[in-house]
Amino acid sequence: MFTTFSVRRVPFINARFALFFAGTFLLFLPIDVFAQSTIAGQSTSADNVAGVTNPEIQSELEKAVVAFNASQFADAGEILKALYAKHPEIVPPRIILAEWFAQSNLGNAVRANLEMATEEVPADPEAFLLLAEISLHQGSLTAAEALLNLANSKLNAYTANPTRKKNLTSAVYRIATNLYEARERWTQMEASIDRQIEIDGRTAELMRKKGIAIFQQKREADAKKMFIEADGLGTGTDKGLPADAVMSQLYLLRGDRDNARQALAAALTAHPNSKEVLFLSIQMKIHDDKLEEAKPLAEKLLHDDPTSAHAKMLLATVVLYLEDYPTAEKLFEELLLASPLEMQNANGLALALCEQDSPDKIRRALAYATDNAQKDRDNSEYLGTLGWVLYKAGQIEQAANVLQQSAASGQLSAVSAYYLARIAVQAEKVEDAKQLLNAAIQNGTPFAKRREAVRLLSELAK
Numbered sequence: 001m002f003t004t005f006s007v008r009r010v011p012f013i014n015a016r017f018a019l020f021f022a023g024t025f026l027l028f029l030p031i032d033v034f035a036q037s038t039i040a041g042q043s044t045s046a047d048n049v050a051g052v053t054n055p056e057i058q059s060e061l062e063k064a065v066v067a068f069n070a071s072q073f074a075d076a077g078e079i080l081k082a083l084y085a086k087h088p089e090i091v092p093p094r095i096i097l098a099e100w101f102a103q104s105n106l107g108n109a110v111r112a113n114l115e116m117a118t119e120e121v122p123a124d125p126e127a128f129l130l131l132a133e134i135s136l137h138q139g140s141l142t143a144a145e146a147l148l149n150l151a152n153s154k155l156n157a158y159t160a161n162p163t164r165k166k167n168l169t170s171a172v173y174r175i176a177t178n179l180y181e182a183r184e185r186w187t188q189m190e191a192s193i194d195r196q197i198e199i200d201g202r203t204a205e206l207m208r209k210k211g212i213a214i215f216q217q218k219r220e221a222d223a224k225k226m227f228i229e230a231d232g233l234g235t236g237t238d239k240g241l242p243a244d245a246v247m248s249q250l251y252l253l254r255g256d257r258d259n260a261r262q263a264l265a266a267a268l269t270a271h272p273n274s275k276e277v278l279f280l281s282i283q284m285k286i287h288d289d290k291l292e293e294a295k296p297l298a299e300k301l302l303h304d305d306p307t308s309a310h311a312k313m314l315l316a317t318v319v320l321y322l323e324d325y326p327t328a329e330k331l332f333e334e335l336l337l338a339s340p341l342e343m344q345n346a347n348g349l350a351l352a353l354c355e356q357d358s359p360d361k362i363r364r365a366l367a368y369a370t371d372n373a374q375k376d377r378d379n380s381e382y383l384g385t386l387g388w389v390l391y392k393a394g395q396i397e398q399a400a401n402v403l404q405q406s407a408a409s410g411q412l413s414a415v416s417a418y419y420l421a422r423i424a425v426q427a428e429k430v431e432d433a434k435q436l437l438n439a440a441i442q443n444g445t446p447f448a449k450r451r452e453a454v455r456l457l458s459e460l461a462k
Helices: 017-022 046-052 055-069 073-086 093-103 107-120 126-137 141-156 162-183 186-200 204-215 220-233 243-254 257-270 275-287 291-304 309-321 325-338 343-354 359-375 380-392 396-406 414-426 430-442 450-461
Strands: none
Touching: 055 073, 055 093, 073 093, 093 107, 093 126, 107 126, 126 141, 126 162, 141 162, 162 186, 162 204, 186 204, 204 220, 204 243, 220 243, 243 257, 243 275, 257 275, 275 291, 275 309, 291 309, 309 325, 309 343, 325 343, 343 359, 343 380, 359 380, 380 396, 380 414, 396 414, 414 430, 414 450, 430 450
16 A cells, blocks of 8 residues: 655656656655656667557556646555556656655655665665665765665666666666765776766766776876867767866865866866866966966956856956955945845955945945844854954954954954954064964965965064
């Protein structure tokens, strides 16, 4: 007997009848539930087409969909159960219901039906495979591996539908690849991808994943070949980052900034109009304090995509760091008008306003900074900005109190260290100021006052 779930009705979109016979479902797996698992697949073989167009199967599926949309979940389950008894080549009932509940955003029912499927059709591998993927997305790697091994053993014995078996086998290797990546088992990851390539062919996504596995085994030249091949295979949204840009990001993850810079420079030379490459190049130059080189790139990025908030934010950040406060004010004001609830926009505008010699702009800066700090009282960045605006407004004691509060978590940011150093200098606590400035600079994090911090430390050291 199928359980009736006490849940609100969410209209079901469309049944994908082909998938009931041909393979597994496209299940959605956001953390606890389904989020775009690519287990689904549809064959175009003659046998499969005949099965999909079977009037009996279509008719019964339509009945089940109608019952489900009427929140008659138990009736829908019984219809699917009877259909599966006559056609064991299709997907088991509980997995079909899990798919429908996922589309209806009823997460608890998704998991419950998969768990029931392991009891009702224990020889079928799919429920175990989907539970493995859920565990993987939740970070339960040991459970994911155990379930994956169990699913694979059941898949080896599965014979009801060759097309479905092929799709499930591909899914096993895809999930195994993600598991091995999470476990950092790079050799196994590479082998798993090779097995999936045997089934699905060489795709841009698989070549990139293989490149990552190879790079992590310190076979950089071979990895780059994989990324170059992926460039040739990718189209549209699957185009991805160019090979050199991917290599740059992997070098960064390894902590090798020199090779990361070289690879990204090569990517920029080869792809000067790539938004993604421009974005990464600007970020790299901001981090390296090459702001004068970052500015024209940021201007180009915004020129090429004038509606991009990310591009405008990057340029606003660069000009703020370059102390071009009127331009920074203009850009952050435009960002705030477009997204009034985005607190980072208000934070940037406050920083740009408070640096200008205008009592009215100081008052506006104080209003924005105060509002941010009140909305998010635990945010050390917003507290730091409020402290600095208070300092610029001449309220030194209040500024010191707020900045001490921003440092109370024990994780003093680089910019807050600089702000506190300025207050220490004003209080003639030179040694304290030196320590704070050293902490700000050695942190390595880019911030608006980094150059000023270096200059002030040099001055105090004389």
